[in-house]
Amino acid sequence: MQLFSTRPHILALSIGLALSACGGSSTEEPLVIPAAPADQGTAEVASLPSATAFVDTIATNQRGDARYATLATNAGVRILGGFLDVWKPLTEIVDAGVTAPAVDSFPAVVASTWTGVPNDGTPDGKVVNAAVHQANIDYVVKATANRTADQATQAYLDDRRGKGYSVTDGMGPLTSAWRTAAQQATSINGVAADATSVLYNDSGNNTGVAGSANASFGSVVDLVNLVGGNASTEPAKRFYKYARPYRWSSSVQVLPTLVPAKSSTPATDGGFTSGHSAEAARDAVAMAYAVPERFQEMLSRGLELGESRILAGMHSPLDVLSGRILGQASAAANLADPANAAKKAAAFMQAHATLMAATGTTADNFAAYAQSGTAANDRFADYATNKANYLRRSTYGFAPVAATNVAAAVPKGAEVLLETRQPYLSDAQRRVVLKTTALPSGYPVMDDAEGWGRLNLFAAADGYGAFNGNVTIVMDASKGGFNAVDRWRNDISGTGKLIKQGTGTLKLAGANSWTGGTELAAGTLQGDSAAAFGAGDVYVSGGTLVANAPAPLKVAGKYTQLSGSTTLELDLGAAGSQGSLAVATTATIAGGTLRVKFVNGYKPKAGDVLTVITAASLKGKFTTIAVDGFANVTPNYSATTLTLTVGS
CATH class of the missing domain: 1.20.144.10 (Phosphatidic acid phosphatase type 2/haloperoxidase)
Known part of the structure; x- marks a missing residue:
């Protein structure tokens, strides 16, 4: 791995900024750092439905009362009232x-x-x-x-x-x-030859041995x-x-x-x-x-x-x-x-x-x-x-037998279904996940007043379906499991903003289109699809942003990387196009590290020129560039492109 330092440039930039502030002159324009994507106000919420909650009345669903059950008296009957x-x-x-x-x-x-x-x-x-x-x-x-x-x-x-x-x-x-x-x-270990005339009942123990009789x-x-x-x-x-x-x-x-x-x-x-x-x-x-x-x-x-x-x-x-x-x-x-x-x-x-x-x-x-x-x-x-x-x-x-665009309700208590699958989210956030991934309205039986019929737990496991308002994700890698690493595969829409904090890794793999931007403050945020970061700006103030898409990772707005403990990791493959970064407007690099890795068997040879960043306008430079497997790397910055010439 080569660590290529551009600190002389940063020093010169600092001197230039100082001279400019004192009325002196500089041959370089001061680097203007764009602002982070604007906050969207508060986070979205999924309010509790006004209907009587199933979770509060489940005790009414008694088998022994089956002859007398009605919508008014039995939660199990009521929840299926759409029939x-x-x-x-x-x-x-x-x-x-x-x-x-x-x-x-x-x-x-x-x-x-x-x-x-x-x-x-x-x-x-x-x-x-x-x-x-x-x-x-x-x-x-x-x-x-x-x-x-x-x-x-x-x-x-x-x-x-x-x-x-x-x-x-x-x-x-x-x-x-x-x-x-x-x-x-x-x-019941198969279908018996006489099963068409003999009723076979399972004499096994179904769920297994419970309680203290099964210590492990x-x-x-x-x-x-x-x-x-x-x-x-x-x-x-x-x-x-x-x-x-x-x-x-x-x-x-x-x-x-x-x-x-x-x-x-x-x-x-x-x-x-x-x-x-x-x-x-x-x-x-x-x-x-x-x-x-x-x-x-x-x-x-x-x-x-x-x-x-x-x-x-x-x-x-x-x-x-x-x-x-x-x-x-x-x-x-x-x-x-x-x-x-x-x-x-x-x-x-x-x-x-x-x-x-x-x-x-x-x-x-x-x-x-x-x-x-x-x-x-x-x-x-x-x-x-x-x-x-x-x-x-x-x-x-x-x-559908009714309108398909009615906003989804989220039943009281339904958030518990995601408690271990998304442990880094709050109950309120899990409710929003269920809301933004719900099935459409209008299908027979499914439009109960609480929203149970429209839950799509498979989609909910893949994270938010939309960002509306601020979505702040805090992951603690020390807790392990999904707290350390998770992947969202939904196609995320909306006008909100994603803010990634904490030490864990969040991977985004959908064809995303949210417009409020992305701010990485800590940990790792990985783009596993070309449109992983939606249609807004991407702002890296801390942590590691990873481009691991099967094509160039697109930033539809501005890309900004601050100095200090920030890293842009490009996982290059397919002759260098896979995993590169393509910025539609301005890429502003105020320092930090560029880390280049090679994946899927790809490895350039000495003398190859790798195009790693393209932008409508490229400003600034990285403090450090590290390329796996190469001792000598020469960066070549232009007004729109960063290429790396790899040596021996």
Whole structure:
């Protein structure tokens, strides 16, 4: 590495400035340092909705009260109230004012108005939106007609196995270590030859061995179990009285191996909402909370199990979509409960200590190991596929039934879902992340008053979707994990300003367009895409700015680097174009360090000229230039370009 000093220039510049101030003359114009991007005022907030909070009323969602549940009395029923715009049960039409159990005849009313078999002559309810209802059933008809052999096997396993056991394969390279540590077991290890005529039930232990009986992992199992508190889907099933898809249409092809699992009592076997989907969603959330290094993969697995219910012919998309909503809300309510704070902390610490020991990793490489799977051994290894599937499974292609541009609400307590994934953010900031990454409005069932239906946790894990106002990020690398290094992959818009502080590293990889500018005060801010820093100025007053884009890193406004402990690191590849810096207006270099590294196998030869910075106007010079692997480097500053000629 060559350390090339330009201190004589800085000294001359200082003398020139002094002479100018005293009325003397100088051959150089004084270097004018631009101001930092203007502050945008206050930070954006995501206010609490005025609606009754699910997290405050989850205790009303009691399985034992299922016969009497209403929107007014049950949080689990209320959160899914948007379904009444699609289908209205007869008891809701006729007996909406009846309060149970004070009215003795209410159970009889329920029994007399719900057979579970549509079109049998009994008026069980009323289809309110025929187009949505028909699309809901037609989706299952097509899905079951076109399912593959692999999908059939997965659908059978996801039906008959404990959901807690099933979703742990979302842990990828950590699956075996997790299941061993949890002491999980299943008796369903494949599809038996006689499964079409024999009902096989899982005699395993689902989530594993909990509590003190499992010294090394019991707290983690406790966490998975606690998110199921007051999370029953039975009240919603009994209230909405919406039949399973194969009872709506004989064209739905129930998986032959699951025919023995079909209920013989339709009146107690509602389809809306899906219990399997809700349980999978909340188990996946709990596991993602304990091991956020697999956050998006676990969430993807939770929604995948829901889709298996459609492929099996057992549930419709709206059944499954609503299961996601209720499952994630139930998990959040239990995680947000102050009584569970110590349990959450114990589970997080125990999960990491045990899994690191089992995999031979440390805090420095555990995240990399968790993401080391390939398509051959981890079906969630491909980020783009997971992202596309998560979005598809969030809406199932329904056409919007209302305006799609209504501002998102963020439910009370929902921020807890990002607590371990983005530990360097405040609760208020996590709420804004959820707000700026929410799904569009207008989809069936999803527009609940609190905002649970529109949460997009996959996108939220990739950071803000927009900067509105000041966004100040403080990362403490000494705390490890995501406090030390994180990457945001969303395409960030907005008019706000990003301010990076603290010792950690934040990587930006989206096609960003925010206009308020970027100020790096400490730590590392890395651009992994050409438009990583949006459409504003970039101002480096401290820390290290890294250009690691597969093309020149663009600064749409001004680039300013102050003297002192500032570094611009260029990770060059592809014959020097990858990782260079391209400034649309003025680049002002008041000192600091330029560090050049070579990546992806690229290495120039002696005598090569590297173009490292281009600008409409280039002013000033670096104090120090360091180039990996070369003892002699000659900088060549022009009015618009900095090139480096590398020697031996």
